[in-house]
Amino acid sequence: MSAQTDPAQRVAIGISFGNSYSSIAYTTGDGKSEVIANEDGDRQIPSALSYVEGEELHGGQAKSQFVRNAKNTAAYFRDFLGQQFESIDPSPCHQSAHPIQHGDGVAFGIRDTDEDKENTVTVGDVTTRHLKRLRSSASDYLGKDVNAAVITVPTNFSDAQKEALKKASTDAGIEVLQFINEPTAAVLSYDARPGAQTADKIVVVADLGGTRSDIAVVASRGGIYTILATLHDYEVSGFKLDQVLIDYFAKEFVKKHKSAGDPRENDRSLAKLKLECEAVKKALSIGTTANFSMESLVGGVDFTATINRTRYDLLGSKLFAAFTRLVTHAVEKAHLDPLDVSEIILAGGNSHTPKVASAVRSAFPDSTTILAPSTSSTAINPSELSVRGAAIQASLIQEFELEDIEQSTHPMVTVTPHLSTAVGVLCISGDESSGIFHPIIDAETSLPVRRTATIATPREGGDVLIKVAEGSRHIKVTKPESKPKSEKEEADDEDSDEDESDEEEELREKTWKVGKTLSEAAIRGVKKGGKVEVQINIGADLSINAIFREVGAKGGIRGIVQGHKTNGST
Amino acid sequence: PVLPEGWAGEKDFKSIGQLSQATDRNIEPIGPHFLAYARRKRHQRTFSEDDRI
Numbered sequence: 239m240s241a242q243t244d245p246a247q248r249v250a251i252g253i254s255f256g257n258s259y260s261s262i263a264y265t266t267g268d269g270k271s272e273v274i275a276n277e278d279g280d281r282q283i284p285s286a287l288s289y290v291e292g293e294e295l296h297g298g299q300a301k302s303q304f305v306r307n308a309k310n311t312a313a314y315f316r317d318f319l320g321q322q323f324e325s326i327d328p329s330p331c332h333q334s335a336h337p338i339q340h341g342d343g344v345a346f347g348i349r350d351t352d353e354d355k356e357n358t359v360t361v362g363d364v365t366t367r368h369l370k371r372l373r374s375s376a377s378d379y380l381g382k383d384v385n386a387a388v389i390t391v392p393t394n395f396s397d398a399q400k401e402a403l404k405k406a407s408t409d410a411g412i413e414v415l416q417f418i419n420e421p422t423a424a425v426l427s428y429d430a431r432p433g434a435q436t437a438d439k440i441v442v443v444a445d446l447g448g449t450r451s452d453i454a455v456v457a458s459r460g461g462i463y464t465i466l467a468t469l470h471d472y473e474v475s476g477f478k479l480d481q482v483l484i485d486y487f488a489k490e491f492v493k494k495h496k497s498a499g500d501p502r503e504n505d506r507s508l509a510k511l512k513l514e515c516e517a518v519k520k521a522l523s524i525g526t527t528a529n530f531s532m533e534s535l536v537g538g539v540d541f542t543a544t545i546n547r548t549r550y551d552l553l554g555s556k557l558f559a560a561f562t563r564l565v566t567h568a569v570e571k572a573h574l575d576p577l578d579v580s581e582i583i584l585a586g587g588n589s590h591t592p593k594v595a596s597a598v599r600s601a602f603p604d605s606t607t608i609l610a611p612s613t614s615s616t617a618i619n620p621s622e623l624s625v626r627g628a629a630i631q632a633s634l635i636q637e638f639e640l641e642d643i644e645q646s647t648h649p650m651v652t653v654t655p656h657l658s659t660a661v662g663v664l665c666i667s668g669d670e671s672s673g674i675f676h677p678i679i680d681a682e683t684s685l686p687v688r689r690t691a692t693i694a695t696p697r698e699g700g701d702v703l704i705k706v707a708e709g710s711r712h713i714k715v716t717k718p719e720s721k722p723k724s725e726k727e728e729a730d731d732e733d734s735d736e737d738e739s740d741e742e743e744e745l746r747e748k749t750w751k752v753g754k755t756l757s758e759a760a761i762r763g764v765k766k767g768g769k770v771e772v773q774i775n776i777g778a779d780l781s782i783n784a785i786f787r788e789v790g791a792k793g794g795i796r797g798i799v800q801g802h803k804t805n806g807s808t
Numbered sequence: 809p810v811l812p813e814g815w816a817g818e819k820d821f822k823s824i825g826q827l828s829q830a831t832d833r834n835i836e837p838i839g840p841h842f843l844a845y846a847r848r849k850r851h852q853r854t855f856s857e858d859d860r861i
């Protein structure tokens with residue numbers, strides 16, 4: 239405890255701090271990340287604090303106080319940190335303590351002592367108390383005093399918000415080693431799995447949370463990540479999905495018990511409905527039917543009902559479609575096509591819902607992998623993605639001096655040139671028009687970079703010319719043969735819907751358009767069926783250093799194309 | 809592609825064009841590959857120098 243800043247004394251964990259839920263994770267000796275459950279056995283710990291007669295309740299215990307002790311329960315406060323009171327949206331707090339203005343910032347008025355008076359507790363202090371509880375849960379589990387952490391934040395978290403979170407963490411006895419972005423943490427947790435290979439791919443991380451949805455398009459290039467576009471939405475959320483169920487069950491209740499009144503019009507009944515509906519939603523992610531049951535829902539009337547998944551999918555269909563639209567918008571925002579996306583990582587608690595995955599699935603081509611529990615057996619629990627990423631990052635940097643970490647994350651280091659077009663070789667024919675472009679390094683790859691590829695040579699062998707060129711990706715749209723039209727004439731009175739869907743089915747494929755040729759190299763006397771290994775190094779100054787060698791042969795051709803910066807100086 | 813007749817270059821290599829201007833973007837400071845990159849950048853090492861260590 240005496241030397242908290244001494245890296246040798248550090249015990250670091252990963253923390254994901256959300257508006258609705260928080261989690262904690264550590265990395266085992268053999269490099270696997272493990273999510274820690276708190277004393278209640280929860281891995282997803284509700285970000286809530288409640289006070290009963292001066293006693294502090296945390297997590298799930300605090301959440302259940304929404305019903306009987308809502309005024310002294312603070313929840314959904316993450317996005318209030320470091321914010322002006324005017325700029326916050328207090329609507330998630332309707333069922334708990336309302337945020338109030340306190341100086342420049344936000345606070346809650348809650349009775350947090352056994353005295354009968356209300357205290358003003360700033361959001362920073364609430365966060366500190368919440369983080370303290372998380373820290374003690376982690377310390378109890380690990381048997382060591384946890385004193386450092388990597389914390390995940392949304393990509394649109396401002397510096398003021400990070401500063402406020404850093405202060406709250408320091409007050410809770412946690413040294414913040416680094417703030418990392420939630421989407422990249424999710425990508426890292428997949429890439430860090432044993433046996434996973436880092437590849438060059440475009441990954442979309444779609445996080446459907448409780449109070450907000452965040453989409454990020456990430457270029458993953460050999461384990462280095464660049465965020466190309468982000469999208470945030472506060473309308474499409476898990477809360478709205480809960481609301482769909484609340485409305486459904488409330489209507490069912492009113493139908494059966496006309497005299498008892500609408501449970502949505504009574505605060506306590508609404509709180510009960512909300513808690514139970516969230517549980518029903520979770521149950522529907524696992525099973526195909528779920529039971530709703532609540533004692534004394536309103537007016538002393540008990541209520542039980544069941545719902546099946548098909549009904550829920552139907553009720554929430556607008557929201558699922560809206561979420562899918564968000565994902566495709568984010569891809570458009572990055573100036574990409576769905577065909578460019580190799581993977582979609584579904585994150586956030588609501589990604590457990592099978593319909594969320596299938597709705598997104600339907601908007602993307604078959605070549606895109608959807609990583610969600612219902613579409614992939616190897617998927618990681620969507621609720622645990624970012625915290626696992628944070629735990630891995632924490633284990634990587636916990637031995638570094640804080641100064642080293644700060645220097646490494648400085649823009650001097652992180653801002654790098656990225657290729658604007660793909661670089662590859664022309665295969666098959668020397669003629670540019672008939673040549674086929676074989677990309678070796680994709681666009682949006684950060685420099686410097688080195689990639690090696692093996693390409694086939696003409697069947698007969700002999701002397702071979704290798705051209706290195708730039709290539710840009712195009713989407714080729716081919717309409718199917720005009721068969722439907724002729725059919726239309728023959729069968730005029732057939733259902734017109736069918737025809738429309740036929741016409742819409744155009745064939746989209748990725749093609750490469752060859753751009754500038756960069757260099758040519760000759761390899762003489764290649765054996766029949768021989769292969770050529772091409773290694774391309776591109777420096778930060780855009781110079782290309784290429785090596786061409788027949789597989790199995792000695793020597794090879796080496797060549798350098800000068801970059802812009804070297805050119806400018808001479 | 810087959811080598812066309814009469815093609816010649818210095819040491820069988822010909823530099824023809826230059827890469828288009830690159831775009832500056834922020835890479836995410838996370839993961840083992842980034843840390844390796846940051847180490848190289850801060851110590852001004854190249855890939856091959858890094859491999860030898």
